[in-house]
Amino acid sequence: MENSRYITAAELARRIKIELKKAVVEQEEIMDQAIISLISGGHVLIEGVPGLAKTMLIKALARTLSLDFKRIQFTPDLMPADITGTKVFNMQNREFEMVKGPVFTNFLLADEINRTPPKTQAGLLESMAENTVSVDGEMLPLPNPYMVFATENPLEYEGTYPLPEALVDRFIMKLLIDYPSSKGEKEVLMRHNQGFLGSDLNSVGIEALYTAEDIIACRKEVQGIRVEEGLIEYIVNIIKETRNNPTIEIGSSPRGSIALLQCSKGCAAFMGRDYVIPEDIKRMALPTLRHRIILKPELELEGVKPDEVLQDILSKLKVPR
Incomplete structure (x- = not known):
């Protein structure tokens, strides 16, 4: 991890990109845009057919940051409370206690967000707009920084739901990820033939380089x-x-x-x-x-x-x- 010296946004971007390339082949522009979104302080939506390393890219980016990271796999039966959390009754002290959902994190991966109905998708709206979550009338702040990376399949895929326009508008960028070139796909196969597993980022040695303070400092630089x-x-x-x-x-x-x-x-x-x-x-x-x-x-x-x-x-x- 970097020490506490001031790091410029350009240096942070350069170092993060080196780490991402350990896991992701090609997709240079997508990596650049994801990093720009990170230092600009916005949320990101990435669209592409299954199998194009959308999730791996986001997990690799999260690995380079010493931030709390959580993932939600969106499914048709997911409910808003599964995202935000809810209050449950504690039988011992006879009081309701808040059980926080996965949205209470620095870096949230909303995987296949358009696999769940709009009512549940909207569970992310307040968190993305206000950096807060309201549960039973109580407004709770989210950590700083807080960033959502969501992946979605093209709408032509069976079992997908269009995102509400109000939610889509909260994403600072929408990135489109496409098939790799023949050369890139050969590189993917070579890596897997040599033992790389997309589910195990430890195998490529991605380092945790930066902290929340570094991200906040870079965002101030951008301002x-x-x-x-x-x-x-x-x-x-x-x-x-x-x-x-x-x-x-x-x-x-x-x-x-x-x-x-x-x-x-x-x-x-x-x-x-x-x-x-x-x-x-x-x-x-x-x-x-x-x-x-x-x-x-x-x-x-x-x-x-x-x-x-x-x-x-x-x-x-x-x-x-």
């Missing part, structure tokens, strides 16, 4: 990143176009513009700069906005993806220099 007024206007124009574009039924909310600003600052810190440049904004636009827009139904039927529409918007907007 101090400079953003020129012209770049603020650029973000406003991007969001405005999502609301005016004829192919989009519902555009991004103001929370989307805040997420794009925050992640652009996180991207700058990730790259070792104390100021945002237009390329940071363009790089963060897709992961921060793809889940905040709803395309016209006819476009979805034609197979048009949100990323394509966002790319088109970015290509037509004047970039400040």
Whole structure:
């Protein structure tokens, strides 16, 4: 583990990525975006078909942080109280006692979140929005830092439920993970042939490098990143176009513009700069906005993806220099 000296966000990102590569093959952009989300202080949704190492990536990231880590496997019979906890009656002292659920942690893996009905999915909403949990009228604070990483299967998969829009909007980024290249898949097979087990991260020697204090310090660094007024206007124009574009039924909310600003600052810190440049904004636009827009139904039927529409918007907007 690192000592108590101040660590920059760029150095933290570099060291974490070295550790992640011990377990995860390729997926460079996904790793970068996950780390940027971590130092930006937001929650992350990762979508991909089963078997693409979504869960392993998150577990490996958690291993590099000396934080309390819990995992919830979402299933159709999961109830909100299974997430938040509940009060039970203690027969000995004849009082109700709080039994805290797995949400009381620093780093929560919500695995296959769209395998459970919306009522249970909403059990995470307050924790992600307010960093608190309410049980029987009592509001309880969550640890700091608190971060949710959720994985989901594409909606076309049987037995999945769409996430409520209010919950989706709470994720600072939505990452799309795809199949590895032939070279990458060969590397996966070589590693497993040599004894690597995805269920046993100890076998690759991932180290716990950082503490809660390091994460909080890096988030303060991100807050101090400079953003020129012209770049603020650029973000406003991007969001405005999502609301005016004829192919989009519902555009991004103001929370989307805040997420794009925050992640652009996180991207700058990730790259070792104390100021945002237009390329940071363009790089963060897709992961921060793809889940905040709803395309016209006819476009979805034609197979048009949100990323394509966002790319088109970015290509037509004047970039400040």
